[in-house]
Amino acid sequence: MAVVVVEAGGGGVxxxxxxxxxxRTRRIAALTREGKSQEDIAAILGVTRRTVLRHRVRAGIAQPRPVPLTADQWERARRVIDDGGSFAEAARTAGCNLTVLHRRWPGQGWTNAQATAHAFLVRTSGVRL
Structure with a gap:
């Protein structure tokens, strides 16, 4: 019987x-594939988030794959953007991360500088849109 020290943190060895x-590595890998977050897995197994990460690295799945958007989600995001909504609003509507939309439609939307300039003008002009 081989003994392995798994965790030597604040809670002892x-x-x-x-x-x-x-x-444990197989269980964490299975829960990750089911879409559970690092925090969820830690709570289920009664371990730290760091332990979950360590086992994910050991299993070769340190970063869980995001679930791809459906055609309907893409369409909803596109409509929000076409109607003049922000990428952030479109991401909330589609239920995805803002970066996903920026990668899908690069060069569209306002740059950070444009958004900052607009916010400054709105604040200093006293005009509410």
């Missing part, structure tokens, strides 16, 4: 057999 360690 946890000693597990190699088989127990491999089983």
């Amino acid at each position: 946890v000693v597990m057999t190699r088989e127990e360690t491999e089983e």
Whole structure:
């Protein structure tokens, strides 16, 4: 029986057999594939988020794959942008990250400098849109 020190953090040292360690890694990998977050997995298994990350790295899945957007989600985001909405609003509407939309439609929308200039003008002009 091979013994492996898995965690030596603030909570003390946890000693597990190699088989127990491999089983925990498999369990964390399965929960990750189900779409569970690092925090969710840590709560389910009663371990720290760092432990979950370590096991994900060991399993080769440190970054869970994002779920691709459906055609309907893309269409909803496109409509918001076409109607003059911001990328942030479109991302909220489609249920995705803002970066996903910027990668899909590069060069569209306002740059940070344009958004900053607009916000400055709105604040200093006293005009409310």
